Structure formats: structure tokens, C-alpha cells
Amino acid sequence: xxxxxxxxxxxxxYISPSPPYYLAGPAINRKDDEGDYWCLSGGLAMEGEDCGMxxxxxxxxxxxxxxxxxxxxxxxxxxxxxxxxxxxxxxRGRDGRFEPVSDFAVAQAADVYCSIRYKTEEAAVREMxxxxxxxHFQAILYxxxxxxxxxxxxxxxxxxxxxxxxxxxxxVSIIKKHNEPLGATIQINGETGCMEIARVLxxxxxDRSGLISAGDELHxxxxxxxxxxxxxxxxxxxxxxxxxxxxxxxxxxxxxxxxKVEMIVRALFDFDPSxxxxxxxxxxxxxxxxxxxxxIVNQEDAIWWQAYKHExxxxxxxxxxxxxxxxxxxxxxxxxxxxxxxxxxxxxxxRYSPKVPRKKRLKKTMYxxxxxxxxxxxxxxxxxxxxxxxxxxxxxxxxxxxxxxGASGVGRNELKRxxxxxxQDTFKRLCHVNTTREKRPFExxxxxxxxxxxxxxxxxxxxQRFVEYGEYRGHLYGTSLDxxxxxxxxxxxxLLTPHTQALKFLRTYEIKPYIIFxxxxxxxxxxxxxxxARARATEADAIRPFSIGELEExxxxxxxxxxxxxxxxxxxIVNDSLTDAMTDLLRVAxxxxxxxxxxxxxxxx
Ligand SMILES: Nc1ncnc2c1ncn2[C@@H]1O[C@H](COP(=O)(O)OP(=O)(O)OP(=O)(O)O)[C@@H](O)[C@H]1O
Numbered sequence: 001x002x003x004x005x006x007x008x009x010x011x012x013x014y015i016s017p018s019p020p021y022y023l024a025g026p027a028i029n030r031k032d033d034e035g036d037y038w039c040l041s042g043g044l045a046m047e048g049e050d051c052g053m054x055x056x057x058x059x060x061x062x063x064x065x066x067x068x069x070x071x072x073x074x075x076x077x078x079x080x081x082x083x084x085x086x087x088x089x090x091x092r093g094r095d096g097r098f099e100p101v102s103d104f105a106v107a108q109a110a111d112v113y114c115s116i117r118y119k120t121e122e123a124a125v126r127e128m129x130x131x132x133x134x135x136h137f138q139a140i141l142y143x144x145x146x147x148x149x150x151x152x153x154x155x156x157x158x159x160x161x162x163x164x165x166x167x168x169x170x171x172v173s174i175i176k177k178h179n180e181p182l183g184a185t186i187q188i189n190g191e192t193g194c195m196e197i198a199r200v201l202x203x204x205x206x207d208r209s210g211l212i213s214a215g216d217e218l219h220x221x222x223x224x225x226x227x228x229x230x231x232x233x234x235x236x237x238x239x240x241x242x243x244x245x246x247x248x249x250x251x252x253x254x255x256x257x258x259x260k261v262e263m264i265v266r267a268l269f270d271f272d273p274s275x276x277x278x279x280x281x282x283x284x285x286x287x288x289x290x291x292x293x294x295x296i297v298n299q300e301d302a303i304w305w306q307a308y309k310h311e312x313x314x315x316x317x318x319x320x321x322x323x324x325x326x327x328x329x330x331x332x333x334x335x336x337x338x339x340x341x342x343x344x345x346x347x348x349x350x351r352y353s354p355k356v357p358r359k360k361r362l363k364k365t366m367y368x369x370x371x372x373x374x375x376x377x378x379x380x381x382x383x384x385x386x387x388x389x390x391x392x393x394x395x396x397x398x399x400x401x402x403x404x405x406g407a408s409g410v411g412r413n414e415l416k417r418x419x420x421x422x423x424q425d426t427f428k429r430l431c432h433v434n435t436t437r438e439k440r441p442f443e444x445x446x447x448x449x450x451x452x453x454x455x456x457x458x459x460x461x462x463x464q465r466f467v468e469y470g471e472y473r474g475h476l477y478g479t480s481l482d483x484x485x486x487x488x489x490x491x492x493x494x495l496l497t498p499h500t501q502a503l504k505f506l507r508t509y510e511i512k513p514y515i516i517f518x519x520x521x522x523x524x525x526x527x528x529x530x531x532x533a534r535a536r537a538t539e540a541d542a543i544r545p546f547s548i549g550e551l552e553e554x555x556x557x558x559x560x561x562x563x564x565x566x567x568x569x570x571x572x573i574v575n576d577s578l579t580d581a582m583t584d585l586l587r588v589a590x591x592x593x594x595x596x597x598x599x600x601x602x603x604x605x
Contacts, residue, residue: 100148105141169219172211172247182206182238182245183316185281186218186231194218195226195234196252198280202297202306202317214300215252222246235281264310266598267292268384268567269330271320279319280304286318290566293389293598294320323385330383384567392512392599400592401484401494401511405503405565406518407557409550411575412497415518418582419589420495434466434483437475450483467502484511493589500561507568509603514592516585517569520558521576526551529576570597 102108113132119125131137176182183204189196194217197206206212218226218234222241226234238245273285286307288294297317298306303325306317321329394400402419404412436454445451452460457476461469469478479498487494488511496513498506506513520526530546546554562572571588575581 100144103145103148105144106138109138109141168250170211170249170251172209172249174205174209174245174247176205176242176245180205181283184212185284186234187280188231189217192217195229195231197249199301199304201284203308203315204317212247212249213252217250217252218247219250220248263296263388264390265294265296265386266389267294268387269326273319276321281319284319286320288320291569294386296320296386326385327383388601389598390601390604391596392604393596394593397491398488399491399493400514401488401496402589402592403496403498403506403513403515404518405498405500405515405561405569407520407554407561409546409554410518410520410558411578411581412518414578415575415581415585416495416497419585422586423589433477434480435475435477464505467505468498481505481511500565503565503568512599512603514570514597515568516588517562517566517572518581519562519572519574520555521574523552523555525576526555
């Protein structure tokens with residue numbers, strides 16, 4: 001039966017079956033031969049369905065989408081679906097915060113229209129009639145009422161807790177490249193005994209699908225049930241599968257409590273997944289070395305974070321130890337090695353032969369480091385794990401000081417001399433040393449030294465303004481922070497060869513040093529390179545060739561420095577052949593001035 005003409009059209013069934021909604025406006029309607037309603041509204045002829053879409057489009061679309069998601073939710077329990085449903089229920093409940101003043105705006109508009117439609121002599125009325133007849137305006141009113149009544153169809157009941165397996169299963173198809181890992185680790189759930197996804201690795205095939213979550217129970221792979229299989233067998237099955245891999249999973253309801261904060265860090269220790277007995281899946285581990293730049297992409301797991309190496313274009317993450325886990329392991333390791341040493345001594349005291357100290361070689365440098373409370377070493381209890389970094393873009397005429405660190409006698413000053421000679425006419429410059437010694441007649445203040453009185457220098461030492469200082473023949477010598485800053489602000493490159501203890505004062509935002517470790521080559525190479533070249537040790541004022549024992553000391557000290565400070569070196573040069581070491585040093589020195597470098601976060605500005 002044709003609906004009665006009231007000036008309002010029933011919205012077609014397509015949008016909402018009940019109750020009928022009406023369109024305000026000077027409309028006529030008719031039914032065509034195929035039974036579709038037509039309406040003429042605001043001078044615009046539309047097929048019933050189009051009209052309905054126009055009027056109720058927003059709500060209808062929203063309702064359709066939500067109901068679709070809800071159907072999916074019931075069928076495929078996934079985190080996203082669950083979030084959508086939560087949103088839907090929130091919208092329904094509105095938490096009582098937004099209460100509409102009316103939920104029958106369409107009817108009110110219809111009333112208004114009816115009561116003024118014959119008073120067309122007034123311009124304001126004509127304008128109102130025109131507005132009320134606009135489909136867009138009607139659509140707004142209609143949408144308003146829908147939301148005000150919270151009348152979203154169909155009504156969604158809360159998700160039942162108990163569901164039969166069929167309704168809770170999701171079938172996921174993943175396209176996996178040849179030899180590409182699935183990008184997820186599996187484990188047996190201790191409570192249910194089911195095989196489940198332990199974690200999804202960032203950037204891997206499983207992650208790219210967006211359909212697999214940690215906690216999903218794995219039931220089938222390519223149609224083959226995996227009940228009763230061992231994790232290794234499942235891993236094997238997964239790794240052999242390529243092309244399209246179909247997984248049958250029961251979705252997890254778990255929401256992650258962990259952090260997903262992403263950050264770029266420098267690794268301060270070496271990690272080899274195959275050497276860690278606790279890693280859930282060594283193949284999923286990311287091996288790295290001290291100094292590697294890592295993008296940490298997931299910290300949800302307290303023990304195993306996910307990261308990829310900066311240079312890895314695929315950005316596929318692997319497992320790395322969390323900071324906390326690494327620290328705990330290191331504490332255990334240190335305790336065990338202390339215990340081991342103690343045991344060796346107590347079990348076999350006779351076999352313990354303390355090292356006979358060799359005659360201390362005097363440094364030919366002019367002063368010794370004073371080891372006192374002020375110049376404490378880097379905190380030896382600290383367990384380096386990761387250092388957050390950022391990119392530093394070199395600024396014109398503002399160069400990072402180059403700091404050559406290494407064992408005494410390894411060749412730092414030789415390399416410094418050569419670097420200075422190779423670039424002296426340009427901009428390399430040494431930092432001035434302060435001294436309390438009297439100025440000699442041919443010396444100029446600020447050229448060879450900055451001359452200070454003993455009181456002045458001691459005062460500055462107390463104020464911690466010296467990165468290192470020492471006493472030689474009754475006079476103090478030292479390098480002050482101010483003199484380093486002066487070199488930096490003069491637009492020159494400051495070259496320093498300090499003792500390792502000075503690093504704590506140098507490695508700051510203000511100085512931003514580029515630290516190069518001059519490493520001793522293996523002992524045999526050290527002997528080969530130093531003996532024929534007649535490398536010189538200095539004993540007081542007498543210069544003589546290195547003894548074998550001294551070369552052994554250099555190699556030993558070098559290894560210790562690397563072990564303790566290796567995590568803060570920006571570059572390592574092995575000083576075997578002087579020519580090769582110089583070539584590397586010149587290359588790095590040029591690079592520092594031009595190329596961006598990773599620096600501790602906060603240094604980049
Ligand atoms: N690669 C090398 N091959 C041969 N001889 C070298 C090499 N590097 C340095 N030497 C020589 O070794 C000696 C010690 O070097 P240098 O004085 O630079 O050591 P250093 O690290 O500055 O130690 P110190 O702080 O005790 O002065 C010098 O005679 C130097 O010429």
C-alpha cells in the first residue's frame with residue numbers, strides 16, 4: 001500500500017526497519033513499478049534508497065560498520081575488535097556526561113514546518129522553510145536524534161565469556177618469503193597446555209599481517225593440527241612453510257600492560273643470542289656488538305625487548321636483553337667470577353703466585369695523574385647496557401674535541417704529533433697546559449703554557465676545573481676545562497691525549513668529545529712493530545727501547561682499558577702499522593667535521 005502523503009517520507013527499510021523515520025520537507029512520494037519508493041525533496045528527485053542514504057547516511061553507515069565489526073568480533077576475537085566493541089559500548093553508555101536536550105528534533109522540525117509553511121510572505125519564514133527542506137539539514141537532525149536516543153541498531157550484547165570454539169577461531173593467511181621467519185615466537189601456556197604465540201616480532205611476516213597477537217592459541221598450520229607436538233617440531237614446521245601459510249588461531253583477550261616506547265640506543269655491551277641459555281628462541285635473537293646503534297621498537301616484555309640494527313634496511317626486529325635482564329645477568333656473572341677467584345685461592349693456595357710487580361716505568365710525559373677523591377674513575381659498579389642517542393649534525397667552525405685514549409706507551413702522543421703536523425696549517429690545535437713553573441725568558445704566556453701561581457692552580461683544582469693534573473719536579477701541570485672550551489670556541493679542533501680517569505670530566509654535553517681508542521695490536525705484532533722501529537720508553541730523562549715486559553704491560557693495560565671503557569669509545573684504531581693507524585685517524589678526523597654522528601641524547605642541540 002502506498003504510504004499516505006504527509007509531507008514526510010518514511011525512510012526506506014534499507015536504513016532502519018522500525019520505527020519509521022520521516023523526512024521533513026515539501027516532499028511527494030510514489031512507488032514505482034518495481035516497488036521502490038521515490039521522493040522529491042527540496043526539488044531533488046532521488047530513488048528511495050539514495051534519499052535514505054542521504055538522510056540517514058551517517059548513522060546508517062556507522063551502524064552498519066559497527067554491526068559488521070561486532071559480527072566479526074563474535075567470530076574473530078581480536079584485540080582490535082575488542083577495542084571497537086568497547087568504544088561502541090562507551091558510546092551507548094555515554095557515561096552520563098553528554099545528555100541531549102531533546103531526542104525528537106526531526107519531529108520538532110516537522111511541526112515547525114507545518115505551522116509556518118503557509119506564511120511565506122515573510123522573508124525569514126521563507127528562509128526557514130528553505131533550510132528545513134534541505135536534505136543535509138534533515139540528515140543532521142535525523143543523526144542527532146539517533147545519537148540522542150542511543151538508537152544504534154542492532155543492539156549489541158556484551159560479548160559472552162563462554163563461546164564455543166568455532167565462533168572464537170580465526171583463520172589467518174600469511175604470505176611468507178622463502179626462508180623468511182614467521183616473525184613470532186611460540187610457547188606452551190602453563191595453565192592450558194596449549195601452544196600459543198609468545199610474542200610477535202616487529203616488522204616480521206606475522207606483524208605485517210596485523211592479524212596475529214601475543215597470546216593467540218595456535219591450533220593448525222596449513223590445515224595440520226599441532227596438538228601434542230613439541231615446540232621445536234612446530235618451529236620446524238613453520239620455518240619450512242613458505243608462500244601462503246594458513247594458521248588457525250584462537251584469539252587472545254589479553255591486553256598488553258608493557259611499554260611500546262621506541263628509542264634509538266647505542267649498545268654498551270656485546271650480545272650473542274646463541275650464547276644465552278635463557279633466550280626463548282635463539283634464532284629470533286639479534287646479535288650485536290658494543291657501539292652498534294639499535295632501534296628499540298618494543299619493550300612490552302620485561303626480559304626480552306625487540307630491536308633492529310640501524311643499518312638493517314628491512315627493519316625486522318629481533319630479541320635483545322632488556323636493560324633490567326642484562327644488569328641482573330651481569331651481577332650474577334660478576335658474583336660468580338669473584339667466587340671463582342676466591343675458590344681458586346682457597347682451594348689451592350700453594351699454586352697461587354701473586355704477580356711480581358715489575359719496576360714501574362716512568363712516563364716521559366711531564367706529569368702524572370694524581371689519583372685522589374676528586375678524580376674518581378668511571379663508576380665501576382655501573383653496568384652499562386644501552387645509552388639513548390640522537391644524531392649530532394656538525395656545525396660550522398664548532399668542532400668536537402678529538403680525544404685519543406689508550407695504554408701508556410701505545411702511541412697516542414706519536415699519533416697526536418703526526419695528526420697535528422699533517423693539518424697544522426689548517427685548524428688542528430692542541431690544548432694549552434697550565435703550569436705553576438716559572439716562565440723561561442724565551443717563553444710566551446699562552447704559547448707554550450698558561451702560567452699560574454700555585455695558589456691559583458690549587459684553587460681551580462679544588463673547584464674541579466682541571467680534567468687532569470699532576471706534579472713534576474715540584475711544579476703542577478694540568479689541563480683545565482676552560483682551556484679546552486677556549487679551543488672549541490676559537491673554531492679549532494682540540495686534540496687531547498688524557499688519562500682514562502679524565503673521561504668522566506670530558507664526556508659531557510659541554511665538551512662533546514669524540515673518543516678514539518688507540519688499541520694495542522696483539523702482543524706478537526706489538527713486538528714486531530715496536531722493536532724494529534726502536535720505539536722508545538722514557539725512564540726519567542733517559543730514553544731507551546721498550547723491554548719485552550713493558551710491551552706485555554702495554555698489551556695488558558690496553559685490554560683492561562677496552563674492557564672498562566669500551567662502551568664509550570666512538571672509534572677504535574689498532575696501532576699496529578703507524579702508517580695504517582695514521583690513515584685511519586686522518587679519515588676519522590675529516591669525517592667528524594662533516595658527517596652526522598650518534599651522540600648521547602641531549603648533546604645534539
Ligand atoms: N705503530 C707504531 N710502530 C712503531 N712504533 C710506534 C708506533 N706507535 C708508537 N710508536 C712509538 O712508541 C713510542 C711510544 O709512543 P707514544 O709516546 O706516542 O706513547 P703514548 O701512548 O703517548 O704513551 P705515554 O702516555 O706514555 O707517552 C714512541 O717512540 C713512538 O714513536
